Structure formats: C-alpha cells, structure tokens
Amino acid sequence: MTNGRKEMYIIIGLLAVAVVGLSVGYAALSSTLETTVGKVTQSNLKWSIAFEGSTASAEEEGTSSTGRSCGVATISGTQVTVADTKVSKPGDKCTYTLKVVNSGGIDASLTTITPVKPTGSDVTCDTADGGNMVCGNVTYKLTSDASGDTVLENDTTVTAGSGQTMYLVVSYTGAGLNESEVVQTGAGFTLVYNQK
Amino acid sequence: MKRLDYKLISIIIIILFFMVICVSFGYAALSSSLKVSFGSTTQIKTTWDIGFENATVNGVASGNDVSKISCGSATATSATVFGINMTLANPGDKCSYTFTVVNSGNIGAKISAITPTKPAATTCETLSGSTMICGNITYKLRYDSANSTNLLNVGDVLDGESQRLVVLTAEYSGETAEADDFYQDGFKFTINYVQG
CATH class of the missing domain: 1.20.5 (Single alpha-helices involved in coiled-coils or other helix-helix interfaces)
Structure with a gap:
C-alpha cells in the first residue's frame, strides 16, 4: 500500500x-x-489557413502538344495533388493558379517553403531551394507571378480574411531531348504558415 | 481516509495530464502546413530530325519548245540540294525540281526564316522569302507542284513524322529573249526550321 x-x-x-x-x-x-489595463477582452478568434477551391486546370505553353499534357490539380483544404503530367521538350510548361485563404481571425505568415524532391530512377535535383527545384530537364516552381519567373518568398503575410495567390509551375528546361522516357514521381513543396 | 487520498491523488494526476496536453496543443495550434505535389511528371522520348529526302531529281521542262530547254538534274542530301544546271532561252521556259522535306522526328517543325541568295554579279529586283526575280529569271519555292501559287512562308509548320513536297522553279519571266548567252550562277534559298 x-x-x-x-x-x-x-x-x-x-x-x-x-x-x-x-x-x-x-x-x-x-x-x-x-502593463496594467482596466479591462481585458478576449475575442473569439479562429485560425484557418487552406487552399481555396476544389480543382485547378493548367495554362499550357509550348509549341506542338507532342509530349505535353497538364494534369488537373485536385484541391482539398491543405493539400493540392496534380494528376499525371508530361513535359518533354523545350518550351513545354504547365502553370496552375492556386490561392491560399486565411479565413480565420489571425494574421498568418508564410514562414517556410520546403521542396520535396521526386523519386525515380536516376533522378537528381541540382537545385532544391525554397520554391525552386530543378531535377534533370524539369523545373518545379512556386512563384508569385503568372509568368513563373519570381519565386515565392518567405515572410509574406496573409492577413485575416484575405488570400495569397501563387502559381505552381512545372516546365521542361533542359537544353536537349531525352533519348528514353523519364518519370519523376512525387515532386512538390510544403508551405508552413505560422501565426504572425 | 485512504480511499479519499487515492481519489484525490487520481484527480490531481488527471489534471496534470490535461495541463501537459494543453500546453503542447496550445503552442502547436497556430501553425498550418500546406502541401502541393505532382503525382508523376513524365518526359517522353522526343526526337528532332528534319531534312530533305535523299534523292537525285531530274528537272522537268515546260514551255513553248521543251526541246530547247535543258534542266539537268539535282542531288538532294539531308540538308542540301545542289548540282542544278539549266538552260532557259525564251520567255515562258521553265525548269522545276521536286524534293521532299521530311520531318522524321516527333516534334513539329516550323519555318523561322527563308533567305534567298542572289546569283553572283546579278541585280535582283525582288529578293524576298521564296521569290527571287533577277533580270529575266524568276526563282520560286513552292509547295506540291510547279504551277502552285502556294509558296513557302515563314511560320509554315511541318508536323512531326510527316513530309511535304517542295518544288524549286526557275522560269524565264522576261518578255524578250537575250541576244547573247547570259549566265546566272550561285543562286540559292536557305530554309531554317525551328521547333514548332
């Protein structure tokens, strides 16, 4: 006991x-x-950061459609998944317009963007930094402009009740052509928003 | 007394557990992680290969008296057609040479430039794209046949894995015959194809 x-x-x-x-x-x-105050009021605040919408189709760019097809992006809250996509020759590009919405009552700040490298045989990524990742002949980007030139930066604020538009871009940026089919699986980015 | 002690202690333990969880949860709540990803990105095998079909082509004469026209033959290799020697004597005389441009790759091709080069020491009133008029002789690059008005133009597309007939014509377009032999030497057309 x-x-x-x-x-x-x-x-x-x-x-x-x-x-x-x-x-x-x-x-x-x-x-x-x-500090000493006369009265402290605690409002009923909510924290809510998520992607808006349910699907997104790409803007396609390139010359002929040979070897290019842009899968549809499925959006569900905090996750965007793009269906199988093809980019095979210089100039091929798929651009998806996405919007992160702060529907809570607390300002948020995009604090980190982490690239997720794809898997596949002989896939190496020479660049994987923030919203920019170059893996062989393919470049993946998260940008703040529709042309896909300006990589999205950290420390951008999404105030309560507003949204942040960004562009997910995949393009063929190699100088040459592939002599055989190459598949990269699961490339992407993770964005972390914190209370500002 | 003992029962009461145990009850009291159990309550304290539960409260402490709750406090630990709240402290952890309270700090983790105001952060969201959003993810974008590609299911797969495929690059198919692509090839670029456009040129003339290898062939020796006999010139075809047309005019009032074909017996007085000499068209000779031309040799086509992948990037060059050469060896043309012709004699045109009277207005209306014409020689035509038919070649095949082949796009053996799977990427479409587009004409980006057509550059005429005039014969040496010759004045040409017209020197533009697929048409060259130099004195009494008019040179043209046409599609399909010697009398076609469908000339080659910048922007023309040749799809991957397809081909098209191109006809080079040289015609005595002047109104009067020359009194003496007159030579025009070294004319050519340069056709540039780019990814299209």
Whole structure:
C-alpha cells in the first residue's frame, strides 16, 4: 500500500516537472512585460489557413502538344495533388493558379517553403531551394507571378480574411531531348504558415 | 481516509495530464502546413530530325519548245540540294525540281526564316522569302507542284513524322529573249526550321 502511494507521488511529481519544464522551455526565449489595463477582452478568434477551391486546370505553353499534357490539380483544404503530367521538350510548361485563404481571425505568415524532391530512377535535383527545384530537364516552381519567373518568398503575410495567390509551375528546361522516357514521381513543396 | 487520498491523488494526476496536453496543443495550434505535389511528371522520348529526302531529281521542262530547254538534274542530301544546271532561252521556259522535306522526328517543325541568295554579279529586283526575280529569271519555292501559287512562308509548320513536297522553279519571266548567252550562277534559298 505504502509503495503504491509512493509511486503515485512520484508520478505526480514527474507530471508537475513536465508541465513546468514545457512552460519554462517555451518561456526561456521570451520576455515578460507588464502593463496594467482596466479591462481585458478576449475575442473569439479562429485560425484557418487552406487552399481555396476544389480543382485547378493548367495554362499550357509550348509549341506542338507532342509530349505535353497538364494534369488537373485536385484541391482539398491543405493539400493540392496534380494528376499525371508530361513535359518533354523545350518550351513545354504547365502553370496552375492556386490561392491560399486565411479565413480565420489571425494574421498568418508564410514562414517556410520546403521542396520535396521526386523519386525515380536516376533522378537528381541540382537545385532544391525554397520554391525552386530543378531535377534533370524539369523545373518545379512556386512563384508569385503568372509568368513563373519570381519565386515565392518567405515572410509574406496573409492577413485575416484575405488570400495569397501563387502559381505552381512545372516546365521542361533542359537544353536537349531525352533519348528514353523519364518519370519523376512525387515532386512538390510544403508551405508552413505560422501565426504572425 | 485512504480511499479519499487515492481519489484525490487520481484527480490531481488527471489534471496534470490535461495541463501537459494543453500546453503542447496550445503552442502547436497556430501553425498550418500546406502541401502541393505532382503525382508523376513524365518526359517522353522526343526526337528532332528534319531534312530533305535523299534523292537525285531530274528537272522537268515546260514551255513553248521543251526541246530547247535543258534542266539537268539535282542531288538532294539531308540538308542540301545542289548540282542544278539549266538552260532557259525564251520567255515562258521553265525548269522545276521536286524534293521532299521530311520531318522524321516527333516534334513539329516550323519555318523561322527563308533567305534567298542572289546569283553572283546579278541585280535582283525582288529578293524576298521564296521569290527571287533577277533580270529575266524568276526563282520560286513552292509547295506540291510547279504551277502552285502556294509558296513557302515563314511560320509554315511541318508536323512531326510527316513530309511535304517542295518544288524549286526557275522560269524565264522576261518578255524578250537575250541576244547573247547570259549566265546566272550561285543562286540559292536557305530554309531554317525551328521547333514548332
């Protein structure tokens, strides 16, 4: 019995330490400024950041349609998935217009854009930085302009109730042609929005 | 007393658990991760190969008296047609040479430029695209037949894996015959194809 009680006391003690530890861990990098106010009102705020819409079709560019087809993008909340796409010769390009909407009551900031490299045999990405990724003859980009030239930057703000338009671009940027079919699977980007 | 102690301790443990979870959840809530991805990006095998079909082509004479016209023959290799020697004596005399331009690749091709080069030491009133008028002789590049009015133009497209007949004509377009032999040497047309 006594041992049981002892164990309980230990558990309580550990939990108390955990709570204090978490609080201290978060509090270590902050400063506390004290002000005195007459009344503090806490509004009922919501945090909500997601892609708008359900599908997006691409703007296609290029010369002949040989070797080019732009899959439809399916949008569901925080995820956009583009169906199978082909770009095979210089000039082939698919551009998708996407919009991130802050339908909450708290401003948000795009803090990081992380490229996700594709898989496939002999796929290497010479560039994978933020919203720009070059893998062999194919370039993937997240841009702030429809022409696909200006890579989307971090630290852009999406205020409460507003949206941020961006463009997902995949294009054939190699100088030569492939002597055989090449498939890259799962290329993409992860965007993290934090409270501003 | 013991039962009460255990109950009290259990309640405390539950409350502490709840506090730990709330602290963690409270810091993680105001951040959202959005993802965009491509199912697959395929680059098919593409080839670029456009040129003349290899052949030796006999010139075809037309006019009032074909017995007085000499058209000779021309040799076509992939990028060049050469060896043309002809004699045109009277107004209306014409020699025509029919070649085949072949696009063996799977990428469409488009004429980006047609550059006439006049015969040496000769004045040409017209030197434009598929037409060259130099004194009594008019040179033209046409599609399909010697009398076709369908001339080759910048912007003309030849689809991948297709071909088309191109006819070079040289016609005595002057109104009077020359009193003496007159030579025009070294005329040519240069056709540039680009991805189209």
